[in-house]
Amino acid sequence: MGRALVWDATCVDTLAAPHLPRTSQNVAAAAESAPMFKRRKYSVICNDYVFAAPSFETLCPWSSDTKNFINIVSQKLVLTSGDPRAGAYLVQRLSLAIQRGNSASILGTMPISEHLDGLHL
Template sequence: MVGAAATSAEQAKRRKYENLDSSLIFVHFGVETLGPWGPEARALFKELSKRVIESTGDPRAGSYLGRRIRLVIQRGNTASILGTVHRGGGFEDVLDFI
């Protein structure tokens, strides 16, 4: 099922952080590596997009926010991969531009 891992991650985070101080707002944001977002992540994104559009007056602002979030996720994935690649294995030319 598409998005099942993201939903599962959100549920695990909910259990892990259930004892946080009730004065804090904590949103369980689960995103799968290849793109699907969990339901709480989607809901938070929709709310943030709405607020950014209202504050800027730019109807494209929500789309820009989504692109930025996806870029940060891709950079995190790249960092994870690069952390497992042995330097000196012939990949230097390919990996240096990342």
Template sequence: MTLISWRLGRSLVWDTTCVDTLAASQIQATSSMVGAAATIAEQAKRRKYENLDSSFIFVPFGVDTLGPWGPQARALCKELSKRLSSLQDPIAGSYLGSISQSNFS
């Protein structure tokens, strides 16, 4: 959870999960779509926290064991990188962006 306001006066709360891409329960989805396990995991986290107090912004952060990130994880990292880049420090956002360039595209 962020200690300062993330957006609209609300703190950011995230829950990260790493899903086994090759698990029997995931193989049908992951065999037809790259990142499917992370996307499904993010959807499950969203349902789990659907009753979270509206004073928070919730972001599910899903990652597959073979590398792909879920759409919410990618979006959060893009926003973090953008915010860091706006800090007038020329290298502020570069470290985050170098973690996995393919995950931000």
């Protein structure tokens, strides 16, 4: 019997001031650093569980660990469902969720203005 999977996803703000020096130089820099903090936070349970720390950035880069994790989950979805499109569907849904969250984040930083009343995203 295998160990149970525990995961804690993080969506890092690509344009946040603390991340900007790194994210402006390297794609996915903030996403690559997030799993290290999560592994440290959950180090107590790592012996008993398989731990995954998928991390994304608001402007859509994924960490390399996240890509590997999603590929494994996608393969298992395809095997379980028998649908060869299941993995691609998962990736599309994750990407759309990130983009919607990004839109909400950007709109939340914009000033309230009468000129933007007719703007619908």
